[in-house]
Amino acid sequence: DAKTTQPNSMESNEEEPVHLPCNHSTISGTDYIHWYRQLPSQGPEYVIHGLTSNVNNRMASLAIAEDRKSSTLILHRATLRDAAVYYCILRATHGVGGGSQGNLIFGKGTKLSVKP
Amino acid sequence: KAGVTQTPRYLIKTRGQQVTLSCSPISGHRSVSWYQQTPGQGLQFLFEYFSETQRNKGNFPGRFSGRQFSNSRSEMNVSTLELGDSALYLCASSQQGAFRTDTQYFGPGTRLTVL
Numbered sequence: 001d002a003k004t005t006q007p008n009s010m011e012s013n014e015e016e017p018v019h020l021p022c023n024h025s026t027i028s029g030t031d032y033i034h035w036y037r038q039l040p041s042q043g044p045e046y047v048i049h050g051l052t053s054n055v056n057n058r059m060a061s062l063a064i065a066e067d068r069k070s071s072t073l074i075l076h077r078a079t080l081r082d083a084a085v086y087y088c089i090l091r092a093t094h095g096v097g098g099g100s101q102g103n104l105i106f107g108k109g110t111k112l113s114v115k116p
Numbered sequence: 117k118a119g120v121t122q123t124p125r126y127l128i129k130t131r132g133q134q135v136t137l138s139c140s141p142i143s144g145h146r147s148v149s150w151y152q153q154t155p156g157q158g159l160q161f162l163f164e165y166f167s168e169t170q171r172n173k174g175n176f177p178g179r180f181s182g183r184q185f186s187n188s189r190s191e192m193n194v195s196t197l198e199l200g201d202s203a204l205y206l207c208a209s210s211q212q213g214a215f216r217t218d219t220q221y222f223g224p225g226t227r228l229t230v231l
Contacts, residue, residue, distance in 0.1 A: 032217060043120075043206050043222030044159070087159075091217075103149060103172055104208075104220060106159035 004088045009111040012078045020073040020110055022088030027068050032091045035062065035073050036104070037084040044087065044106075047073065078114045085109040118143065120209050120223035128229045134195040137226045141188050141209030147171075148190040149220065150182060153204040162205075165190055166212075194228075202230045 005023040012018040024033065035047040048055055048062045050071070055062040061074040075082055087109040121140045129135050141148050149172075150162040161174040165184035182192040188209075194201055204227050208220040 036220075043208070043225050044220075045222065046219045049217065049219075103161045103164055103174075104151075104159075105161065106151075108158055 004090060004107055006086075006088055006107060006110045008108065009113065011113045011115065012075075012082075014080060014114055014116050015077050018075040018078045018082070018112065018114075020075075020086050020088075020112065021070065022072070023070045024088070024090055025069045027090055028092065030092065033062065033064060033068075033071050034089045034091055034104070035060070036087045036089065036106075037082075038087070038109070039081075039084045047086070049091075078112075080114050080116060083112055083114045085111050120207055120221050122205075122207050122223040122226050124226060125224065126227045126229075128231060129197050130231050131197055131199060133197050134193060135197060135228060136191050136193050137205055137207075137228070139190045139192075139207030139209075139223060141190070141207075142221055145209040145211050145221075146188055147210045147212060147218075148184055148188065149208045149210075150190070150192050151206040151208065152176075153206060153225070154202075159206070162192065197230045199230050201228065203228060 032049050032051050034049040036044040037047050038044040048057050048060050050062045050064055063072045087106050089104050123138045147166045149164040151159050153159045163182050164172040168184045179195045184190045204225045206222055206225045208222045210218045210220045212218050
């Protein structure tokens with residue numbers, strides 16, 4: 001499985017934008033880039049995903065480099081509720097005959113702290 | 117729509133016992149995946165069920181097993197519990213399962229403590 005690299009931790013001030021980077025230099029042409037986050041004492045929750053173009057939704061924006069070897073999750077105005085571990089995950093097509101290619105392979109993620 | 121529910125939320129067992137955890141997916145979702153989360157290993161994929169069939173399996177010993185019922189509800193079983201099985205067990209449901217754009221919705225997890 002293609003791997004991702006994220007900083008262990010980041011800090012942000014409340015109501016300021018946050019840019020969470022992710023490197024995925026071995027990404028294949030058909031891998032989608034997904035972001036999930038896990039708030040304290042909760043299960044992970046979906047944030048956003050994309051393939052090549054930048055994506056926006058009500059939670060965040062995803063900026064994908066032209067060569068697709070890196071991406072950045074952007075929280076436009078961080079709130080205290082955004083303090084969580086953010087995971088950048090590559091998803092491949094379901095493997096022929098089974099295997100774990102299509103399932104979520106979590107790395108260590110980035111722990112985001114938000115200061116009031 | 118109700119979210120993914122898991123029961124029980126907390127469980128304490130002793131070494132050598134077995135345990136069964138339950139997961140009810142979001143209505144209409146046919147895929148259920150199970151994950152184990154520990155401080156040392158992070159989130160690790162256990163297995164995935166789709167339409168009552170195990171479709172994918174992670175790298176866990178045979179003591180970990182699961183099944184899915186016709187209503188998509190799923191159970192996972194751990195036999196002969198070891199101290200290292202203490203973890204948060206998370207269930208996630210999705211419509212199709214392992215496809216590139218499918219979104220997985222996670223439950224709150226079951227916290228298992230093995231003494």
